[in-house]
Amino acid sequence: MTAVDPTLIDDLDARGLIAQMTGEDQLRSWLADGSRTLYCGFDPTADSLHIGSLVPLLTLRRFQQAGHKPLALVGGATGLIGDPSFKAQERKLNTPDIVANWVEKLKQQVSRFIDFGSAENSAEVVNNLDWTEKLNVLDFLRDVGKHFSINNMIQKESVKQRIDREGAGISFTEFTYMILQSYDFAELYKQHNCTLQIGGSDQWGNITGGIDLARRMYGGQVFGLTLPLVTKSDGTKFGKTESGTIWLDPAKTSPYAFYQFWLNTADADAYKFLRYFTFLSVADIDAIEAADNAAEGRPQAQGILAREVTKLIHGEEGLIAAERITAAMFSGELSDLSESDLEQLKLDGLPSSDLDLSTLSDTPLTTLLADCGMAKAGREVKDALGRNAVFINGEAKGASDNMNAAASFSVANALYSRFFLVKLGKKKNHLFEIAG
RNA sequence: GCAGGGGUUCCCGAGUGGCCAAAGGGAUCAGACUGUAAAUCUGACGCGCAAGCUUCGGUGGUUCGAAUCCACCCCCCUGCACCA
Known part of the structure; x- marks a missing residue:
C-alpha cells in the first residue's frame, strides 16, 4: 500500500x-x-x-x-x-x-x-x-x-x-x-x-x-x-483577456502569451494564485509575500507565478521560449538581437507574419496592423498612432505615417534586411518578415 | 389558441418621427502616473486613413425624413385556456 x-x-x-x-x-x-x-x-x-x-x-x-x-x-x-x-x-x-x-x-x-x-x-x-x-x-x-x-x-x-x-x-x-x-x-x-x-x-x-x-x-x-471558483479582485472574469480565453493547448495560446497572462496578474491576486496554481509550499509563498511587502516597488510574486505555471503547463522549453521573448520585448535593446535571435523569436511563438513589400503602397498602417491581429480594428491602431504609440523597429510612428507604410517598411529599415519588429502600445508585439 | 409584455450597437440598458451611429454603465483598447500591477485621470469604443458606408428581430409600407408610425412574419417571456 x-x-x-x-x-x-x-x-x-x-x-x-x-x-x-x-x-x-x-x-x-x-x-x-x-x-x-x-x-x-x-x-x-x-x-x-x-x-x-x-x-x-x-x-x-x-x-x-x-x-x-x-x-x-x-x-x-x-x-x-x-x-x-x-x-x-x-x-x-x-x-x-x-x-x-x-x-x-x-x-x-x-x-x-x-x-x-x-x-x-x-x-x-x-x-x-x-x-x-x-x-x-x-x-x-x-x-x-x-x-x-x-x-x-x-x-x-x-x-x-x-x-x-x-x-x-x-x-x-x-x-x-x-x-x-x-x-x-x-x-x-x-x-x-x-x-x-x-x-x-x-x-x-x-x-x-x-x-x-x-x-x-x-x-x-x-x-x-x-x-473554489477562481475570482479576481477587480471582479472581471478570470482567464479571459482581450484576445480571448487562455487555453492550455500551446497551439491555441502560445507559451509566451500564457506566461504574459500570469505576469500581468494584479498584486491583490498574486499570492492567492501562487497558492492555487503552484506546488510551492504555503510557507514559501508566505515568505514571498512577506518579502514583497517589505520591499519597495515591483513585487517578485508575478514573476515566480508566471515561471512556475508556465513550466508546469509547457515544460522547461516552453518557459525558456517565453522568457526569451519577454526579455527581448520588454527589456532588451533591438540592436542586441542577432538575426538568429529574431528567427528564434518567431519559432518561440512571438506573433509573426510575412510581409509583401510590393503591396504596401496603398495599405494604411491601420489596415496592415489590424489584419495581422495586433488590434481588433483599424481604429485602435489609429488611436495608438495618434499617441505615437506605434513603433517600427524602435522608431515611433504617428498619424502622418499612416498612409505611408512603404516608407516605414523599407528594406533599408529592416533588421538584417528581413525583419520588422512592431510594437503597439506597451505590450503588443508583432514580428514581420519580408516575404520571398 | 387568446390576452398582455418584449426583441436596440460585445453585455446591461436608455431612446418612441428629424438635433441618432443612437444616453448611461460594464467590458475592451490606447495615453498619463507607475512596476508589463491596482486605483485614478484622459481619449477611443459599428466599419473605413478619409470621403463615406452599414446598423436598432425579419420583410414590406407611410413619410422630404423611421430605432421610433403602419402591415405581415419570426423569436422570447407572463397569465389564461386547450391537452391529460
Whole structure:
C-alpha cells in the first residue's frame, strides 16, 4: 500500500482550495488511513481545456503526490448533454463526432498533468461514454432514475435559477445531466472503488447527487470535495483577456502569451494564485509575500507565478521560449538581437507574419496592423498612432505615417534586411518578415 | 389558441418621427502616473486613413425624413385556456 501524506487536507485548506466537503472528519481520516481512488470530470466543451480547469487538474495531482490514485474522467457522454449548473441559458448541443474528437484531445491533454507511469497509484483516464453508451433507456429509468426525486432535484441551487427565472427555462435533456453525472460516480465506485469526487464549487449539486446514488445503488460511502471558483479582485472574469480565453493547448495560446497572462496578474491576486496554481509550499509563498511587502516597488510574486505555471503547463522549453521573448520585448535593446535571435523569436511563438513589400503602397498602417491581429480594428491602431504609440523597429510612428507604410517598411529599415519588429502600445508585439 | 409584455450597437440598458451611429454603465483598447500591477485621470469604443458606408428581430409600407408610425412574419417571456 502506498504511503499517504496525512496532511493533504490541511495543505489544501491552507491554500484556500477547499470550498466544501462532505463529512469533513470522516473524509480526513479516510484519506489519512490509506491510498484512495478519486476522480474529477472534464467535459469536452472545446478542443482544449483552459485555465479554468487548471485548479481541479492540479488538485488531482496534489492528491496523487499525497499517495492517492486519480482518475481523470473525460465526459464523452455528459459532453453530449451539457451541464446546466449555474448556466444562464440552455446551450446548443454539439454533434457526436465533434464531441468525440474533443474527447480525444482532452484525453491527451489531461494525461500530461498526472502520472501514469509508475506506482500503485498510477493515474487513469476514463470516459463515461464507455458505460453510458450501452445503457438502454428503460434500464436507466428503472435502475437509476428511480433513485432520484424530482422534488430534490429542482431544489438544487445549480438549476434553481433556471427553473425560477423568467426568460430562461431548462430542457429535460439538461435537467437530466445531474443524473448522468451521478451515475458516473456510482459506476466508478463499483468499477474502481472510487470514493471521492472533486470538482469546482459549481459541481456540488452534481457531486452530492452521485454520493446519494452510490449509497442507494451499492450501499457505498463515498465523499465529495469542491474547489473554489477562481475570482479576481477587480471582479472581471478570470482567464479571459482581450484576445480571448487562455487555453492550455500551446497551439491555441502560445507559451509566451500564457506566461504574459500570469505576469500581468494584479498584486491583490498574486499570492492567492501562487497558492492555487503552484506546488510551492504555503510557507514559501508566505515568505514571498512577506518579502514583497517589505520591499519597495515591483513585487517578485508575478514573476515566480508566471515561471512556475508556465513550466508546469509547457515544460522547461516552453518557459525558456517565453522568457526569451519577454526579455527581448520588454527589456532588451533591438540592436542586441542577432538575426538568429529574431528567427528564434518567431519559432518561440512571438506573433509573426510575412510581409509583401510590393503591396504596401496603398495599405494604411491601420489596415496592415489590424489584419495581422495586433488590434481588433483599424481604429485602435489609429488611436495608438495618434499617441505615437506605434513603433517600427524602435522608431515611433504617428498619424502622418499612416498612409505611408512603404516608407516605414523599407528594406533599408529592416533588421538584417528581413525583419520588422512592431510594437503597439506597451505590450503588443508583432514580428514581420519580408516575404520571398 | 387568446390576452398582455418584449426583441436596440460585445453585455446591461436608455431612446418612441428629424438635433441618432443612437444616453448611461460594464467590458475592451490606447495615453498619463507607475512596476508589463491596482486605483485614478484622459481619449477611443459599428466599419473605413478619409470621403463615406452599414446598423436598432425579419420583410414590406407611410413619410422630404423611421430605432421610433403602419402591415405581415419570426423569436422570447407572463397569465389564461386547450391537452391529460
